[in-house]
Amino acid sequence: MCENMSDPGSPPFVRGIYKDMYKKKPWTMRQYSGFSTAEQTNKRFKNLLKNGQTGLSVAFDLPTQMGLDSDNALSIGEVGRAGVAIDTIEDMRILLDGIPLDKVSISMTINSPASIIWAMLLVVAEEQNVSWKNIRGTIQNDILKEYVARGTYIFPPEPSMKLTKDTFEMVENVPNFNPISISGYHIREAGASAALELGITFSHAIAYLDVAKNTNLDFEKVVKRFSFFFGCHNDIFEEVAKFRAARWIWNDILEDYGVNDLNARKLRFHTQTCGSTLTRNQPLLNVARVALQALAATLGGTQSLHTNAYDEAIGLPTEESALIALRTQQILYHESGLSREVDPFGGSQFIENETCRIRKETNQIIDLIKKSGGAIKSVENGLTSSLIHEESHKYQKEIENKERLIIGVNSFEENSSEIPDPQLIPEKTRENQIKKLNHIKNSRDDNLAKEALQALSKSQKRNDNLMPCILSAVKKKCTIGEICAELGRFWGTHSQISS
Structure with a gap:
């Protein structure tokens, strides 16, 4: 068993970044939500908060993510489908109407136009008479993973990183807001293994550290606002070990960068259960999958968590399925005994060896990308994309060859499995959004x-x-x-x- 044990709250933070973790307060229950118009999403937000959600996470539709207005020809068929449509400041006002921005933290999954969406949020805060210093939340703003895993990029890497630098320099003015959430989640969803997810994510983080070094601000102050976003699969032991290894690796990276502030070296991350693990067949089984993944994320010490709805392999979650997903987190915290101990798997020979294995494999991937010229060069030459494609192909072949069993897909199948109708976004959503957009332009x-x-x-x-x-x-x-x-x-x- 390799040596990494230290008390929770002490470097290298393998066992957790806080001494008491969930003993004093739960993780932030932050359900990812957004669909159709700002009006409808605002209603969903208020319903989730009423039912005990403790933070908001905004999903934007594809045109918004690509920097396109709803009246653009390329937006046809996509307005309001994958998230909420935001064209102007007026949409943001409606989206956040009645949401106390000094009390509820806001996370926004937006990348290429992150600076614009963040600017809209800041203006709405001003209109609510909320000081920027009192706003809490995160913009994802991780453009590098868009090039290798997700695809919602607009500009070339170099100017995109310039926009990232500009947001970093806002830290002085918005000190409690994270200007970036470096994302392994989408890398994992694209087919990466646990170690590859960490390896590429931390390679990207190193590129962002180099950007932060070139700002006109104190380096450690900027780094302290870095946050991360990881996915969580079904293998509880591997996922717990992955999160433990991630804290260890980030501490080591920042130590190498000369960061002396121990609080800055604490890896703060959000976790989302992985949509790619959910099945269209026998969809109610996804409730069990989501619960397993949520358990792994919390045993691994996440700071906030989104649990997927069981029907997400079919379409947008219904209000009922979204509530079940939230209640899953509440059951975990209040009924499972999770809050009784910090890092309960710590000291297990199996978990400690898994932690060390993932750390070793991750560092090998980081070294490979460094030797290729770094994260940006590896985006441009296609190395990181090819690494993900290879892992994704391997995973799919395991399913097809029944080396990896997926209940309801390649084993224990049922011909009579009832599949609920998907929740659809009508095309009139785009028509209504265009009317609103035209009104803004005309006025x-x-x-x-x-x-x-x-x-x-x-x-x-x-x-x-x-x-x-x-x-x-x-x-x-x-x-x-x-x-x-x-x-x-x-x-x-x-x-x-x-x-």
Whole structure:
């Protein structure tokens, strides 16, 4: 058994980043939600908060994630489907209406246009008379994993990292908000193993550390606001070991970067149960899968958790299935005894050996990417994408050859399994969103909007921090599509390479 044992709350933080973990308070129960319009998502948010959810996580539709307005031809069939449609500041006002931003933390899964969506949130906070210093939450803002796993990129890597740097420099003004959540979740969902998920994620984190070193702020202050986002599969022991190894690796990386503040070296992460493990056949079995994954995440010491709804392999969750997912977390905390001990698997020879195995394999992947020129170079030459594709192919072959059994898919199948009808988003959602968008455009001062976009372009060419100009453009009711199009005129767009 390898040596890594220290008390919870002490480096290398294998056993947890806090001494008492869940003994004093539960993890944040943060259900990922967003669909159709801002009005409908706002109602879902309020219902979740009423039922005991303790933080919000916003899902955006594909056009919003790609920096497209709802009236763009490429948005047809996608408005409001994968999340909520946000075109202008007015949508953000409606989305957050009645949500106390100084009391409820807001996480937003947005990447390429993260700076724009964050600017909208900050403006709404001002309108609610909430100081930026009192806002808590996270923007995902992890563009590197978009190139290798998720695909919602707009600009090439170099200017995209410039936008990331600009958001980092807002830390002084918004000190309790995380300007990035470095995501392994989507890498895992794309087919990576547990070790590959960590290896690529921490390689990306190293690239962001190098960006943070080049800001005009104190390096440790920026790093302290770094957060992470991991997926969780069904193998409880491997997943618990993965989370333990992740804390160890991050502590070592920051120690190598000369970070002396122990609080800055604590790995803070959100976990989501993995949608790729859910099955369309016998969908009620997914309740058990989600509970297993949630148990692994909490035994592994997550700071916040989203539990998937059992019907997500079919379509958007219903209100009932979303509530069952939330209640799963509440049962775990209040009924399972999880809060009685910190890192209850700590000291088990099996778990400790698994932790060391994953740490070793992860460090080998980090070294491989370093030798390839680093994370950005590995995006450009296709190395990281090819590593994921190889693992994904291996996983799928195991299922097809029945070396990996999936109940209801390749074993214990039932021909009569009842599959509920999916919740569909009607096309009139797009029509209504376009009406709202046209109203905003017709009622705004076009000259002020044009001036704001021109100022953004000039600032971009001077290589200034773009956040002040983006905030101004948002206030002048420029749309997300207009702002991204203006940035794209100078930066261009990115085409993916895969080796």
